[in-house]
Amino acid sequence: MLQGSTWGRWLFLGIFLGAWQVAAFVLQSDQLPGPIEVMQSLWRHLVDGDLLSSVLVTLRRVVLAFALAMGFGVLIGFLMGRFPVVDTMFDGVLIMGLNIPALVVIILCYVWFGLVESAAVAAVAINKLPLVAVTVREGVRAVDRQLLQVGQVFRVPLSRRLRYIYLPQLYPYLMAAARSGLSLIWKIVLVVELLGRSDGVGFQLGTFFQFFDITSILAYTLAFVFVIYTIESVLLRPLESRLTRWRS
Amino acid sequence: MNLCEVRITRKAFDGVTVLSEIDLSVAPGSFTALVGPSGAGKSTLLNVVSGLDSDYQGDLCWAADDRRRVGYLFQEPRLMPWLSARRNIELVMPEPDAAVARIDQLLQRVGLTGRGDALPGELSGGMQRRVALARAMAIEPDLLLLDEPFSSLDEPTADGLRRLLIALCREQGNAVLLVTHNLREALSLADRVLFLSRDPATIVHREELADTPRDDGQLRDPAGLLQDLLARHPGILSGIVQSGDRG
The missing domain is CATH 3.40.50.300 (P-loop containing nucleotide triphosphate hydrolases)
Structure with a gap:
């Protein structure tokens, strides 16, 4: 039997689709195709193969940029939270990184490194990295010192201290960094593709924009939403519930 | 000396x-x-x-x-809330992989036989201190x-x-x-x-x-x-x- 929250979610979706269809029917405009038309377009792009290949190319960039941003961001954030001298060193750069517009970083990466794949991935990772570092730094600062003292007194080896004392306290912060990071990376990857790549969802959306093909734009957006929901429900939520099981 | x-x-x-x-x-x-x-x-x-x-x-x-x-029993039990009683003891032992029998013995000695898999939050204050005592004694x-x-x-x-x-x-x-x-x-x-x-x-x-x-x-x-x-x-x-x- 479905629970109340699931009912609510389906009910909202139904109302949303219904309102969309009604609005499209009333307006009768190319600029607002109805959901049925968008689904038909989605199917067409799927059958043609362009949708799947574009999503896979974008997904690959997202995964690479995400891994780079999380890897370096966690390392820098951890060191900043743990050692005040590192915090002082990187704090100014971090504030700058947080506030420089994504577009500036993308343009500079393309200008300096050329219109190549590595520049595209680096631009996305650089945009995301400061946010991860700040989140992890706050997590490290909030770590329970009394529990750390246990590891220190009992001379627990560093690898075990990191895994069993530090990490479990950092999980909520790492999950927050991953979630916010993923949403930001999706958005930036599309801009990067629009500006300097010849494949991927961003490039395709740029092409559709030139032809004012709103139906295809919405079809691609729908496919994208599906991918995001899949990652959230298959990967992030189960992972989060597993890591924070002890809280219940 | x-x-x-x-x-x-x-x-x-x-x-x-x-x-x-x-x-x-x-x-x-x-x-x-x-x-x-x-x-x-x-x-x-x-x-x-x-x-x-x-x-x-x-x-x-x-x-x-x-x-x-040096073993230390703090004012508070200071157990890792995400680790079971057994894993809390195992954490401080020099060779955790070879410690199963020793942990069982310690748990039995502090009157917690069968509660080794419980998380600290599932144990009473007195039990948590027993685990902390077992942990302190585990390193001999x-x-x-x-x-x-x-x-x-x-x-x-x-x-x-x-x-x-x-x-x-x-x-x-x-x-x-x-x-x-x-x-x-x-x-x-x-x-x-x-x-x-x-x-x-x-x-x-x-x-x-x-x-x-x-x-x-x-x-x-x-x-x-x-x-x-x-x-x-x-x-x-x-x-x-x-x-x-x-x-």
Whole structure:
């Protein structure tokens, strides 16, 4: 039997689709195709193969940029939270990184490194990295010192201290960094593709924009939403519930 | 030969002297209690001995520096809430992979057979302290440091844990250094009681109790000792024990 929250979610979706269809029917405009038309377009792009290949190319960039941003961001954030001298060193750069517009970083990466794949991935990772570092730094600062003292007194080896004392306290912060990071990376990857790549969802959306093909734009957006929901429900939520099981 | 010798000339926080002229030696297998008022700096002293605090003037000498093992029972159990009782003990052991039988034995010894997979949040306060005691004993410490570990428990539970502590220390032969504001607790457990003053903390009196009989695994009855102590040193309790401890 479905629970109340699931009912609510389906009910909202139904109302949303219904309102969309009604609005499209009333307006009768190319600029607002109805959901049925968008689904038909989605199917067409799927059958043609362009949708799947574009999503896979974008997904690959997202995964690479995400891994780079999380890897370096966690390392820098951890060191900043743990050692005040590192915090002082990187704090100014971090504030700058947080506030420089994504577009500036993308343009500079393309200008300096050329219109190549590595520049595209680096631009996305650089945009995301400061946010991860700040989140992890706050997590490290909030770590329970009394529990750390246990590891220190009992001379627990560093690898075990990191895994069993530090990490479990950092999980909520790492999950927050991953979630916010993923949403930001999706958005930036599309801009990067629009500006300097010849494949991927961003490039395709740029092409559709030139032809004012709103139906295809919405079809691609729908496919994208599906991918995001899949990652959230298959990967992030189960992972989060597993890591924070002890809280219940 | 002493297991450990502590000489603290001065320990200060923000320019305020907390510990001054502390001279303390711990013999192997001995049980020393330091009694002092709350806020005197007892925990600070244990932090120095444990190595958690190295910012002081003085010396800390160990008989065999490379082999010393220090167990610590804090005021709070300080268990990792995300690890089961078993994993909490395993965490501090030198070779966790080969420790299954030893952990089972310890859990059984502290009366937690079958609760090894429970998370700390699923255990009562007394049980959590039993796990913390098992964890401290798991490393087979040369010296066990106790920072008022039973102060927040009701008296029957605390007494049960004190008996368990005495029995485990007798089995393993480790030395114990207990800090407490509870003179009754000190007299019922220790072979030697040192009295600390405050502002700054310094040792003002040493009482040897090693000759006082104590049955195996049982607590010493502190009533007679307390009366005797008061008769010899009428002013010794001022500022140290709470009224309830005079009983």
